[in-house]
Amino acid sequence: MAKLFSAEWMNQLKDAWNGEPDIKGKLAEIKFNSTITWGFKDEENPRGIIVVENGECVRAGEWSGESPDWDLRADIKDWLKWMEKSVGMMGLGAAYTTGKLKFKTGDYKSMIKDPRMAGPFVKTFGLLSKIGADERG
Known part of the structure; x- marks a missing residue:
């Protein structure tokens, strides 16, 4: 299993x-x-970073100074918890409201109000439990 947010892990997320x-x-x-x-x-x-073009993840790897449109942050224990047990819309809302999930860049509130983006966002968190991870890379 790859270390969380390593190049290997990010490429598994891309796939x-x-x-x-x-x-x-x-x-x-x-x-x-x-x-x-x-x-x-x-x-x-x-x-880690992923670059998405027209919905397709075209590049993934370790962050090397790129400016993000979205920058998602959480504590290691929360990332690992979300990998063990997939989190849905309510869980993500609670994580955001309580500060467990932070958006250093990007507007969570406007994104979550747009069903065309909210559904895929929640499903992205579902991928975490499929990939799994070792501890912090």
Whole structure:
């Protein structure tokens, strides 16, 4: 199993993303393009990155200075918890409201109000439990 947010792990996320029509296909319908970084709340910089073009994840790996459109952060214990037990819309809302999930960049509130983006976002968190991870990379 790969270390969380390592290049290997991010590429597993890329493959899972592209293999999920409810993510890739739905985001392609709205021509979704974005650079999304992932990491830990206690660190200044993110760890991993995916680049999405027209819904398809075209690049994944370790963050190397790119400017994200979305920067998702949480504590290691929360990332691992979400990998053990998939989290749905209510769980993500609670995680955001309580500060367990932070958006260092990106507007969670506007995204979650748009069903064309909210559904794929929640399904992305479902991928975490399929991938799993070792401890912090």
